[in-house]
Amino acid sequence: MTNKVSNGLLLAQLILEHGTALTQYADLQRRTRAENREPTDAELNELGQGDDAKRARFQAEIDAARLRLGS
Amino acid sequence: MHKNRAGRWMTMPVVMALALVAGCGVLGVPKPESFGDKIQAAYHTIGAVRDTGRRLLQAGRIDAEEAQVIQDRADEMRAGLELARGIRKTSEVGAESRLATALGLAQIVTDCMTEREVERPTDAPPLPSLAVCIQQKDPPT
Numbered sequence: 001m002t003n004k005v006s007n008g009l010l011l012a013q014l015i016l017e018h019g020t021a022l023t024q025y026a027d028l029q030r031r032t033r034a035e036n037r038e039p040t041d042a043e044l045n046e047l048g049q050g051d052d053a054k055r056a057r058f059q060a061e062i063d064a065a066r067l068r069l070g071s
Numbered sequence: 072m073h074k075n076r077a078g079r080w081m082t083m084p085v086v087m088a089l090a091l092v093a094g095c096g097v098l099g100v101p102k103p104e105s106f107g108d109k110i111q112a113a114y115h116t117i118g119a120v121r122d123t124g125r126r127l128l129q130a131g132r133i134d135a136e137e138a139q140v141i142q143d144r145a146d147e148m149r150a151g152l153e154l155a156r157g158i159r160k161t162s163e164v165g166a167e168s169r170l171a172t173a174l175g176l177a178q179i180v181t182d183c184m185t186e187r188e189v190e191r192p193t194d195a196p197p198l199p200s201l202a203v204c205i206q207q208k209d210p211p212t
Contacts, residue, residue, distance in 0.1 A: 011080060021084075021118060021119070025112070025115045028111060029103075029108065029111060032107065032108075039111055044107075044110060044111070047114035048149075050114070050118060051114055051117055051121070054122055054125075055142070055146070058124060058142055061138070062128065062138045065135035065138065
């Protein structure tokens with residue numbers, strides 16, 4: 001039961017995160033297409049900031065896992 | 072023997088992101104055509120690699136050191152992507168090459184992550200470390 005709940009929560013988290021990320025990406029793609037232009041540096045930098053946030057979140061999990069192991 | 076109950080849903084986002092970059096329409100999202108499109112898709116892919124690594128760590132499929140390998144490789148991809156953006160104006164061919172290298176690494180890391188997503192039977196031989204897996208698929212030149 002614990003594994004099912006855990007997997008279910010992870011799946012829900014995945015759907016929410018991926019759906020949000022895909023929507024943001026798709027919105028930017030459609031906007032640049034509709035306006036017949038390349039994405040601006042500012043728009044690309046915003047995507048970079050999104051990756052920076054994901055990097056930070058991942059690193060926090062790695063560091064926490066290391067602490068739990070005492071390494 | 073364990074039954075595989077987890078399936079491969081953890082790596083699905085990054086597999087879809089790579090399909091997007093390859094020019095396959097995914098869930099109605101426009102296919103990347105211009106260099107700008109490809110750069111956008113590449114940012115999405117690198118983020119998906121990090122998210123997938125985080126989920127594998129949370130699910131106990133990989134340990135902290137393997138997760139750090141994924142993070143470090145994602146940093147390499149990101150550095151390649153930023154370099155591609157930087158040299159685009161002076162060398163389109165160079166920029167495309169850098170981008171292709173970054174995405175090639177994303178595919179290799181994704182393949183190695185996918186191998187670890189599925190629960191393995193207890194009597195199955197252990198997989199090589201994730202670092203070894205990546206090195207085997209992408210040996211240094």
